[in-house]
Amino acid sequence: MLNIDQFELYSVAIITLLAVISPGPDFAMVSKVSLLKGRKEGVLSALGISAAISVHLAYTLLGLGLVFANNIWVLNTLRYLGAMYLIWLGVSALWPDIKNLLSKRENKTSNSTATSDSDVQSKTSSFWAGFSCNALNPKTMLFIVSLFSQVISDTTPIILELGYGIYIACAHFVWFSLVACLLTSKAVQGKVMMFKVWIERITGTLLAAFGIRLLCE
Structure with a gap:
């Protein structure tokens, strides 16, 4: 029979919950996918985030986590990769607006912008988007280590x-699945289509901002 330290058990439970619900790239990713692609895709993104935890857990239990944490070049490499990935996601979401500004053309209609961007999004996997977002997040690595x-x-x-x-x-x-379900409720979805382009812009800006913040830290 396992001898469980109650203080350790409660500490892990509480610290984990506080870390999970704190806003960050994972929250922005699930919100973006859920609002623009639906509940199923949002839950798949949450599943990807959950699966990525196993990566951090694996190298931590193998003792590599402390090696990574004590070698600044490893942290910097992970930080740069994660930051560039988030910035790429943000720029991809904002690309229709950026292209219009650069070409000095009139803005396209909301329908055409949303449709073309949805075509790009449909080619990407929501699961791997969530997985990559968490796996390349150095803060998750440092939290688990x-x-x-x-x-x-x-x-x-x-x-x-x-x-x-x-x-x-x-x-x-569980947390990010709840977020996906809440954001895809009828009350929310009824208003999503009216602001779809702005949702894309806001979430894209947030993802890029998280990436820039990682680079500057």
Whole structure:
């Protein structure tokens, strides 16, 4: 029978919940996918985020997490990759407006802009969008490494550590699935089509802003 440290258990539970619900790139990604592509795609994006937790968990349990955290070049590489990915997502969402500004042409109608952008989005996988967003987020890496090195004891059995990892992944999936369901409710969806272009612009700006912030940190 496992000897579970109650303080450690509650600490992991509370810290994880606080980390999951805090706004960040994952929240912006799920919001964007859910509002523009529907509930199913939003949940798939949440599943991708949850699956990416296993990547961070794997190298942390193997002891590589501390190696990565103590080597600044690894953190910087991950930070640059994550930042460039977020900026690329943001610029992709804003590209119709950027193209119009650069060419000094009149803005196209909202319908044509939304349709062309939807065609681009339909070619991408919502699951892999969520997976990449979380896997390339250095803050998620530092959160899990810090949790397992500072909160979870060295004497904690590996089976319990795996249980913590499953809990962290499930917490991400449940929270972001709830976000996707809330944003795709009838009350919200009834207004989405009226502001679809602006939703694309706002979420694109947020994703790019998160990327720029990563580069500047």
